[in-house]
Amino acid sequence: MLEIVNLHARLKDGREILKGIDLSVGAGEVHAIMGPNGSGKSTLASVLAGREGYEITAGSVTYLGRDLLAMPADERAREGVFLAFQYPVEIPGVNNMYFLRAALNAARRHRGEPELDAGQFLRAVRARLKLLEISEDLMQRAVNVGFSGGEKKRNEIFQMAMLEPRLAILDETDSGLDIDALRLVARGVNGLRSPDRAIVMITHYQRLLQYIEPDRVHVLQGGRIVESGDKSLAAELERRGYGAADAA
Amino acid sequence: MSTLADFPVKPEARPYLDVFTETASEPEWLRRARRTSLDRFAEAGFPARRSENWRYLDLRSLEQHPMLPSVMGRPMGVPAGLGLDASAARIVLVDGRFVPELSRLDVPSGVWLGSTRQAVTERPGLVKAFAADTGSEHPFASLNAAFFADGFVLEVGGGVSLDAPIEIVHLASGAGDASLHTRSMIELCHGSRATVVETYAGEGKYWRNDFALWRIEHEAALTRVALVEEAGEATHFEDVDAVLLSERAKLNAFSLLLGGGRMRQEISVTIAGVDAECRIDGAFVVGGMEEANIVTTIDHRLPGGKTGELVKGVAAGRGHGAFQGTIKVREGAQQTDARQTSRNLILGRRASIDTKPELEILADDVKCAHGASVGELDETALFYLRSRGLPADEARRLLIEGFLREPIEGIADAPIRDHLLRRLSLRLARLEDQ
Numbered sequence: 001m002l003e004i005v006n007l008h009a010r011l012k013d014g015r016e017i018l019k020g021i022d023l024s025v026g027a028g029e030v031h032a033i034m035g036p037n038g039s040g041k042s043t044l045a046s047v048l049a050g051r052e053g054y055e056i057t058a059g060s061v062t063y064l065g066r067d068l069l070a071m072p073a074d075e076r077a078r079e080g081v082f083l084a085f086q087y088p089v090e091i092p093g094v095n096n097m098y099f100l101r102a103a104l105n106a107a108r109r110h111r112g113e114p115e116l117d118a119g120q121f122l123r124a125v126r127a128r129l130k131l132l133e134i135s136e137d138l139m140q141r142a143v144n145v146g147f148s149g150g151e152k153k154r155n156e157i158f159q160m161a162m163l164e165p166r167l168a169i170l171d172e173t174d175s176g177l178d179i180d181a182l183r184l185v186a187r188g189v190n191g192l193r194s195p196d197r198a199i200v201m202i203t204h205y206q207r208l209l210q211y212i213e214p215d216r217v218h219v220l221q222g223g224r225i226v227e228s229g230d231k232s233l234a235a236e237l238e239r240r241g242y243g244a245a246d247a248a
Numbered sequence: 249m250s251t252l253a254d255f256p257v258k259p260e261a262r263p264y265l266d267v268f269t270e271t272a273s274e275p276e277w278l279r280r281a282r283r284t285s286l287d288r289f290a291e292a293g294f295p296a297r298r299s300e301n302w303r304y305l306d307l308r309s310l311e312q313h314p315m316l317p318s319v320m321g322r323p324m325g326v327p328a329g330l331g332l333d334a335s336a337a338r339i340v341l342v343d344g345r346f347v348p349e350l351s352r353l354d355v356p357s358g359v360w361l362g363s364t365r366q367a368v369t370e371r372p373g374l375v376k377a378f379a380a381d382t383g384s385e386h387p388f389a390s391l392n393a394a395f396f397a398d399g400f401v402l403e404v405g406g407g408v409s410l411d412a413p414i415e416i417v418h419l420a421s422g423a424g425d426a427s428l429h430t431r432s433m434i435e436l437c438h439g440s441r442a443t444v445v446e447t448y449a450g451e452g453k454y455w456r457n458d459f460a461l462w463r464i465e466h467e468a469a470l471t472r473v474a475l476v477e478e479a480g481e482a483t484h485f486e487d488v489d490a491v492l493l494s495e496r497a498k499l500n501a502f503s504l505l506l507g508g509g510r511m512r513q514e515i516s517v518t519i520a521g522v523d524a525e526c527r528i529d530g531a532f533v534v535g536g537m538e539e540a541n542i543v544t545t546i547d548h549r550l551p552g553g554k555t556g557e558l559v560k561g562v563a564a565g566r567g568h569g570a571f572q573g574t575i576k577v578r579e580g581a582q583q584t585d586a587r588q589t590s591r592n593l594i595l596g597r598r599a600s601i602d603t604k605p606e607l608e609i610l611a612d613d614v615k616c617a618h619g620a621s622v623g624e625l626d627e628t629a630l631f632y633l634r635s636r637g638l639p640a641d642e643a644r645r646l647l648i649e650g651f652l653r654e655p656i657e658g659i660a661d662a663p664i665r666d667h668l669l670r671r672l673s674l675r676l677a678r679l680e681d682q
Contacts, residue, residue, distance in 0.1 A: 049635050052627070077637035089632040093650025102646070103636040110637070142650070143632075159636065 001027045001198045002048075002068075002167055007059035009047050017043040019223035020059070025167075025216075028195040032209055032234060033202045035220035036242045041202045042086060044220070045171040048200075049083035050076050063167065077103075078110035080166030084156040084173050091143040096155075097125070099143050100162055107163060128161040132188045150181035157188040168192070170201045174208035186211030206238040258293025263314040265290050268394060278368060281380035285393030292387040301385065304570035304602050305512055305541050310483060315455040317395040318343050318426035326350065326417050329674075330449055330477065332667055336412035337361055342419045343454075344397040344428035350417075358405035361414065364431055367401040374401055378433045378461035386514075389487045392429040392459040399432035399460075404440040404468075413443040413473075413664060422452020422479065432460040436468035438494075443471040445664060448508075453481040460486075466494035466521060472501050473664055475671060478508030480536070490517045492524035492553075499525070502659055504668050505532035505540045506675040514543040519581070523552035529655040530559045533672070534567030534599075535679045545574045548581040548611075555586040558655045562592070562648055563599035564679050570602040575616065577609045584611060588618040593625065593651050595644075595680065645676050 002025040009018040017040045050073030061068040105115040132154045144152050189212050217234045219227040295302035321343030340350035346363035355361045367375050381393040464470050478484045505511045532540035546555045561569040571590045592601040605618040633643035659665040
C-alpha cells in the first residue's frame, strides 16, 4: 500500500532531516515507528501528509501505486491518507460538525459518491462518538477550541473513524494522554484495523504498543530507519534505550 | 434659488449651494434648520485629509465630481434574499424616499413608525430634535441636514417591547449619479425595547449620505443591526449619534459591511446615564478596490458605564479597511468598564488594513482594555483543514468565515444572526476572485 524508497527531505533552511528512509507497509498491517526526539519521526509524518515547508531532495513515496508526493495535501486526504496530528489545531469560528461534514462530503464527491444527508451523517457521528466516549456537545463547538488535551486527541481518532482512511498515520497520538484516554484511543484505533487499511503509529514510548499491537516496529534515528523487527523489538527498546539501537 | 452666504464658501461646497431650494410646504422651523445646516456645510466644505476621523478615506474623486442630491427616485423592488423572512414592520426607502407600496407599518399601540416626512406633521417635536445639525466636526451630516429627502422615525413608548424586528430597507436606483440623504431617528422611552435591522443595497453609482439620531431612555434597550451591501461603484456614508440618556439604558449595535466601493460608518455614543451599557460590534469585508472605514467614539460621561467593542475586518485584492475607535472616560465616569478589540485579516500582498484604537481616560477608578491586530491566514490551520480533504479554496473560505463569525454570533436574535451569516457566506464565495 505504501512504499517509501530512499526518501530524503530537508527544511527550507537547508537542514536535512530525512536521510534515506526505506519503508514498506502492506494493507492490513500496523507499523510502529519509534525513535528519540529529533530523529525525524514527525517530519516523516508531515511529508507523507503533504505539509508545506519541506523539500524532497531524493527518493519516492508510492501509495496505492500512485506517486504520493505529486499530490497536494487535500487530494492525499481525499485519496484516503489521514494524519492524526501530534498537536491538533484549534480553529475558532469553524464548527466541528460543519467541518466534518464538509470533509466527508469532499471525499465522497471525489469518489463519485452522493453526499450524505443530514440524518445519515448524524447517525454516523453518534455511533463513533459513543465508541470514543466524546460528548455530543463538543461537536457543536468550534474545532478543538476549549477541548482538553485528551479530548483533542480523541477528536483526531474520531475524525479518522468518520473519514475511514486507507492509510492512517498517527503522530504521537499517545503523548499527553492519561491511561483512561489512552485506552479509549486504542479502542478507537483497534476498531479501525481492517484487512484493507494500513496504520502507521509514530511514538516515542512503548506504552501505546501495549494497547495497539503492531505487526512491525521500526527504529528511526538520525533520519534513517536503523532497525526493524516484530513487536518484541519495542519491549527490547524500552529495556535498552535508543542509544543501543545506534550501535546495533 | 441659491442662498446668499456672507462668509467664504469652500469651492467643493459651491455646486451644492447652487442647487439648494426651499420647499414652501415645509414648516418654517424646518426650512430654517436646513438653511443653517447648509451654511455650516458651505463654510466647512469637505473634511480635510488631515482631519483625523477621515484620514483613511480618499475623498478626492467625490470632491472633483459633485454628486448632487437626487431630485426624484426611480422605482425598484427589494432584491431577493436581501430582506428578513419575518419582520414586524418594514419601511422601504428608494433613493432616500419612503415607498408606501413596499412598506408595512403595522405596529402595536404605543409605537409610532413612519417616514420622516410624515413625522414632520405628526411628530414635529421629535423631528425638531434631529432636523438641525449640531456638530461642527461632521460636514456631511450638515450637508445631509440641508438636503435630506426623507428617512424614518421610530418611537417606542414607555414599557413597550417589540419582539419581532423592525426592518428598514434602503435602496438606491443609481439614477442620475446623485447623492441620497436620509435623516432618521429612533427614540426608545423608558423601559422599552426594540430591534431595528437596516439593510442597504443599490445599483449603479450613487453617494448615500445618511444621518441618524438614537435616543435611549432609562432601562430601555435598542438593538440595531446594519447590513451594507451597496453597489460596487457606490459611496456609503452613515453618521450616527447615539445618546444613552439615563440610567441602565442599553445599546447593542452591530454592523456588517459587505459591499460598496467606499463605505464608512461612524457611530458616536454618548453615555449620559449611570450604569448605561453599549456594545458596538462589527465586521467588514473588502475586495477589489473597495474601502471600508468604521469609526466609533464612545464618550463615558457618567459612572458605572460599560462598553464592549469587537470589530473584525478582512481585506483581499487591493481592498483597504480601517477601524478607528476612541473611548473617552471623563473625570466623573468612575467604575467605567470598557473593552475594545480590533482584529484584522489580510489576504494577499496588495490588501491593507489600518487600525487605530484610542483611549482617553480621565477617571482613576476604571477598567479599560484594548487590543488590535492585523495578520494573515493561519497556515497551520489551513493545513489542518486540507489534511482532512477540504480543497484549498474551501479551506480558506471556511477559515475566513470562521474568523468573522465571532462578532456576528454575539447577536442574540437567531433568525437575524443566520440571515447575516448567509449574506456573509455569499459575499465570501466571490471574495478572492476579485
